Amino acid sequence: MTGTRLVIDSSKLQSAELREFLSASTANLAVLPDFAWFEVYKQETVDAVLALLSVIGDFPEQITVLKSGEVIARLNLGLPSGVAAMERQDVAPLIREMIHVISGPRREDPIVLQQLKDLWSSAAVSLVGMHEGAIDIVTSLPEMSEQMFSQHEIRIIRTNGRYTEEMFASIFGAAEQIWETLAEGYGLQWRSMLRDHTMSAYLFRYALGIVIYLLWWIGSGSPKLERVDRIRNDLIDLNFAVYATYYDGFLTADRKAKWIFLNLSRALEAAGTSGRG
Structure with a gap:
């Protein structure tokens, strides 16, 4: 079964459109650029993190996260395996683990939030460069x-x-x-x-x-x-727009x-x- 692969803008992470798209077919995939994924880390409360995961957390197997732009810029995307090489392979378990941690008894642990903040800081520095x-x-x-x-x-x-x-x-x-x-x-x-x-x-x-x-x-x-x-x-x-040219479209507000x-x-x-x- 062939599905549709859409690049998702940060503004649509919690949208009904994204939920409907992922619900329509298990073959449909939401492609998150690295920065859209980093938006999860940027949140300052556990509740805000959970809110951003409210849609994608229900469809972990249908989420693809792209590698960093620094890595993608050096790939030969003209090869048959080019687009697949842009994508991380560890996303579904990562999403499930994140939801498990911040939904459980450790949700109030300051260490958990600090880890998210550290991830955001390193991502932001990379993006600026x-x-x-x-x-x-x-x-x-x-x-x-x-x-x-x-x-x-x-x-x-x-x-x-x-x-x-x-x-x-x-x-x-x-x-x-x-x-x-x-x-x-x-x-x-x-x-x-x-x-x-x-x-x-x-x-x-x-x-x-x-x-x-x-x-x-x-x-x-x-x-x-x-x-x-x-x-x-x-x-x-x-x-985000550039990444979307490698896929089937772009969901953005x-x-x-x-x-x-x-x-x-x-x-x-x-x-x-x-x-x-």
């Missing part, structure tokens, strides 16, 4: 916009008009430049990669996602980019993240890859 270079790229969006598009093309973006061939060339050209910069930073041998493997690479899709984010930013009137915390949150959403996912998927299809694992 991963996004450092991308934040520098995003804060240069005004300059990128001026270099990539004419005023006429910017009007096309803002009025949701039909993109020209020149605009598509600019979009993919910028994505390739960002990809090369990110790949160099990770020590990837990007020059020798096959085209299909490049298109499947997480960092290439992330780079293309940054350019899609640029299109959203232009379409929103090019607002000032001053708050790093807001940019970091947008990059987390972008991560965030309109911007949904827009980025849809347009990133269309861009990949236009480039000749569906990206499904």
